[in-house]
Amino acid sequence: DVKVTQSSRYLVKRTGEKVFLECVQDMDHENMFWYRQDPGLGLRLIYFSYDVKMKEKGDIPEGYSVSREKKERFSLILESASTNQTSMYLCASSFSDRVETQYFGPGTRLLVL
Amino acid sequence: QKEVEQDPGPLSVPEGAIVSLNCTYSNSAFQYFMWYRQYSRKGPELLMYTYSSGNKEDGRFTAQVDKSSKYISLFIRDSQPSDSATYLCAMSQNQAGTALIFGKGTTLSVSS
Numbered sequence: 041d042v043k044v045t046q047s048s049r050y051l052v053k054r055t056g057e058k059v060f061l062e063c064v065q066d067m068d069h070e071n072m073f074w075y076r077q078d079p080g081l082g083l084r085l086i087y088f089s090y091d092v093k094m095k096e097k098g099d100i101p102e103g104y105s106v107s108r109e110k111k112e113r114f115s116l117i118l119e120s121a122s123t124n125q126t127s128m129y130l131c132a133s134s135f136s137d138r139v140e141t142q143y144f145g146p147g148t149r150l151l152v153l
Numbered sequence: 154q155k156e157v158e159q160d161p162g163p164l165s166v167p168e169g170a171i172v173s174l175n176c177t178y179s180n181s182a183f184q185y186f187m188w189y190r191q192y193s194r195k196g197p198e199l200l201m202y203t204y205s206s207g208n209k210e211d212g213r214f215t216a217q218v219d220k221s222s223k224y225i226s227l228f229i230r231d232s233q234p235s236d237s238a239t240y241l242c243a244m245s246q247n248q249a250g251t252a253l254i255f256g257k258g259t260t261l262s263v264s265s
Contacts, residue, residue: 044196073252080161082257083197083241098252130196139245140185142253144196 043067044145046131051150059118061148063131069143070136072114074098074106076127077147083130089114090136121152156180159242159256168265172229176242176256179223183244186218187253188227191239200240201227232263 047062065072073088075098085098087106095106103125107115114133118125128149132142159176166172174188184205189197201216203209203225209216215228225244229236242256 080257082159083255085252088252096252132196139247139253140187140202140243141199142197144198146196147194 044131044133044143046129046145046148048148049146051148053118053121053150053152055122055152057118057121057152059121059150059152061116061118061129061131061150063114063116063133063145064112065114065131065133065143066112067133067135067143068111069133070111071134071139071142072108073132073134073142074104074114074116075130075132076100077130078127086116121150123152126150126152156254157242157244157256160259161257163260163262165262165264166232168232168234168263170232170263172232172236172261172263174227174229174240174242174259174261176225177223178225178244178254180244180246180254181220181223182246183254184247185245186216186225187243187245188214188216189241189243189255191241191258193238197241229261232261234263234265237262 044065074086089108105117131145134142187202188200190200191197206220213230217226239258241258243253
């Protein structure tokens, strides 16, 4: 069974804090993705990575950075959290030649106060 | 115009009804069309995917793609309360390397 795990289900942080969201997959997938999901706005791609140390900006990269030092792990970093980054964050992974089948983690609900 | 448009609903139907969920898109380069299902407090999971035009059936679910109209549909027959979820359409130009473009999702509630 494919598993994508995210480090926290719920997180509460203060404005200005540095926030790390971790994602790990166990299927040897080349591609990994970070999305945020907001009511009325749907799923929006923040960053994706198609290989170790490679990254591509998605639709809304501002205020975020990512790190992929190992194939199985993809981290999302909020350098200085702001209240408008309160959201549900979803990580996903896929094989490079099967992009239609993305496997999602359970999500991290982040509240920035 | 957004690349992918999807009516957010909510859509409420009685058990046993036929449900039709739809998306329209503007990019004629899209070749792969997917439907994801997302239960409350869970991540989305792939329900069905179709390459290019045509129909695909899987049990009570049928996916249709009409590339000439840039319109895709998901039909659910004999809907069940367990089908209550948010359904997201997604599209891609090719199979490798590019990210998916998602619709905003339609929330479906099936009452018993």
